Amino acid sequence: MKATLQRLTERAEAEGLLDVAYANLDSPFGPLMLAATARGLVRVNLPNQDPEQALEELAAKVSPRVLEAPARLEEARRELDRYFAGKLTEFELPIDWALTHGFRGKVQRAINRIPYGQTRTYTEMARRAGNERAVRAAGTACGTNPLPIVVPCHRVLRSGGGLGGYGGGLPMKEALLELEGVR
Amino acid sequence: MPPFQTLLDEHAADVMGVLRGAVGRTDAEDCFQETFLAALRAYPRLGNAENLRGWLLTIAHRKAIDHHRANGRKPTPMADPPEVPFEDPEPFDGEIWTAVGGLPPKQRAAVTLRYGSDLPHTEIAAALDCSPEAARRSLHEGLKRLRKELA
Numbered sequence: 658m659k660a661t662l663q664r665l666t667e668r669a670e671a672e673g674l675l676d677v678a679y680a681n682l683d684s685p686f687g688p689l690m691l692a693a694t695a696r697g698l699v700r701v702n703l704p705n706q707d708p709e710q711a712l713e714e715l716a717a718k719v720s721p722r723v724l725e726a727p728a729r730l731e732e733a734r735r736e737l738d739r740y741f742a743g744k745l746t747e748f749e750l751p752i753d754w755a756l757t758h759g760f761r762g763k764v765q766r767a768i769n770r771i772p773y774g775q776t777r778t779y780t781e782m783a784r785r786a787g788n789e790r791a792v793r794a795a796g797t798a799c800g801t802n803p804l805p806i807v808v809p810c811h812r813v814l815r816s817g818g819g820l821g822g823y824g825g826g827l828p829m830k831e832a833l834l835e836l837e838g839v840r
Numbered sequence: 841m842p843p844f845q846t847l848l849d850e851h852a853a854d855v856m857g858v859l860r861g862a863v864g865r866t867d868a869e870d871c872f873q874e875t876f877l878a879a880l881r882a883y884p885r886l887g888n889a890e891n892l893r894g895w896l897l898t899i900a901h902r903k904a905i906d907h908h909r910a911n912g913r914k915p916t917p918m919a920d921p922p923e924v925p926f927e928d929p930e931p932f933d934g935e936i937w938t939a940v941g942g943l944p945p946k947q948r949a950a951v952t953l954r955y956g957s958d959l960p961h962t963e964i965a966a967a968l969d970c971s972p973e974a975a976r977r978s979l980h981e982g983l984k985r986l987r988k989e990l991a
Contacts, residue, residue, distance in 0.1 A: 658856070661869060662848060665876050674880045677843075716843040721884055723843035 666726040676720035679712065680727035682734050685741050686829050689806075691730045694719060697751030698733050701804045703825035719755050737806065743836060746773035748807050756803035760786060764798035771812045774837040778816045800824060806833070841889050844880060851893050852876075854957050855900045861937050861952035862904035871907050875900045891966065897957060898967040901949050908945065939989050940982075946970075947982030954979055 669675040677699065679692040687704025692715055699719060702711040716723050727734075732750050739745035757765050763786035771777050783795035799810040805824055811833040815821045823830035834840045855875055859868040878899050886895070940951050946968065953964045965975040 658852065661856070661872060662852065665848075665873055668873060668877060669880055672877065672881075674877065679845075712843040712845070716841055721841035721844055722880055724845050724848070724880075 666724050666728075669722075669724060670726065670729070674722055675724055675726055675729070676722035677715050678724060678726035678729035679715075680725065680730040680734065681708075682730070682737060684737065686825065686832070689737070691733050691737075692723075693729050693733065694753045694755065696753040696755075698730075698804060698807060699753040699755055701806055703805055703829070705826055706824065714756075733807075740806070741836070750807070752804065752807070760788065760791065760794055761798035761801060763787060764795050765802055765804075765808055765810075768799065768802065768810050768813060769808045771809055773809075774839060776812045776814050776834070776839060779813055779821065780816055782813055796821065809833075812837075812839075841883065841886065842892075844883055847879070847892055847896065848876070851896050854893065855896055858897060858900050858952050858956045859904060861940055861956040862901070862948060863907050864938075864941055867907060871900065871903045874903045874906075878903070891963070894959070894963050894966050897953060897959070897963075898969070901953070901967055904949070905945050936986070936990065939986055942989075943982050943985060946978045947985065950975055950978035951982040951986070 666675065666678075670678070673695075675695075677692055677694055679690060679700075682689045682691055684704070688708075689704065690700075690702035690708040690711060691698065692700040692702075692711070700711055700715060702708050712723055736745055736748050736750055740748070752769070754762060754766070764782050767782055767785040768777075779792050779795045779799070780789065782799070783789050783791045786795065786798070788794075795813075799813050800822060802808055802810040802824070805811070811823060811830045813821065820827055820830055831840065852872075856868060856872055859871045859875070862868075863871055875896065879896055940948055942948075943951065949968055950964055953959045953967055954961075959967065961972045961975050961979070964979070965972040968975055968978070970978075
């Protein structure tokens with residue numbers, strides 16, 4: 658049955674019917690689930706987040722044609738592996754921003770431009786997204802980042818230097834910053 | 841709508857079972873691919889997630905009929921009849937499903953949906969697009985014929 662299902666995903670991909678492909682990936686923090694459209698990586702699900710729920714959200718917001726098809730995630734898998742090994746400082750894979758909109762989307766795109774090993778504050782992110790006073794909204798934008806790690810919301814801290822929050826849990830945020838040599 | 845992968849996880853084995861009964865083990869693979877590609881194509885427009893299993897089995901049934909039409913409805917030819925001594929028993933199931941494969945399409949579908957997929961009459965009716973009474977009749981006729989052939 659496994660070969661049969663693999664043939665099916667290959668044919669679905671060839672016929673343009675594979676709108677969202679996903680794959681599971683082991684990471685130093687636990688299992689990640691990655692999802693990509695034909696345009697690029699659309700979702701990174703962290704170990705403490707429910708992958709079922711993430712897939713349902715993709716089905717509702719992007720397309721219900723969601724299939725487990727690791728082939729499309731190979732590039733993302735390679736880059737993430739190298740990132741975790743400290744050998745990659747800038748992700749090059751294409752991103753699909755389909756799950757982000759409005760002000761949050763602006764903040765998340767601004768986060769994507771924070772260089773490796775550097776940090777910014779929530780206030781700075783709010784300013785870069787065009788509304789300096791919307792600090793709380795900038796925090797929410799970090800918290801709802803559909804592409805954590807790749808879009809490095811772990812590089813956003815409180816103005817006083819406090820860690821702030823993280824969808825994957827604060828220990829993971831600290832570990833990522835440590836990996837990048839920040840703390 | 842649930843992610844399409846859950847349909848595969850939950851129903852792929854059933855669909856394969858029905859298709860093996862309907863077209864034989866060799867051709868079931870192709871029909872399986874056709875079934876799920878057609879389902880995938882139509883899925884975003886389906887708009888109703890209530891009976892996905894019945895929906896998939898309906899498509900599988902149609903693909904099996906297409907397959908038989910394409911083959912001019914001749915029974916599945918066996919390239920290499922197994923050269924086994926007569927006392928070597930064929931699996932009991934195999935013999936029955938071969939006979940099922942020889943039934944007229946409606947009867948064959950009714951029998952495979954009932955005993956291959958364990959569907960109740962109402963769901964068989966939905967899959968065959970007929971009344972429960974007609975589904976019951978097809979099943980009854982199919983079983984009668986099978987009893988005669990296997991006796």
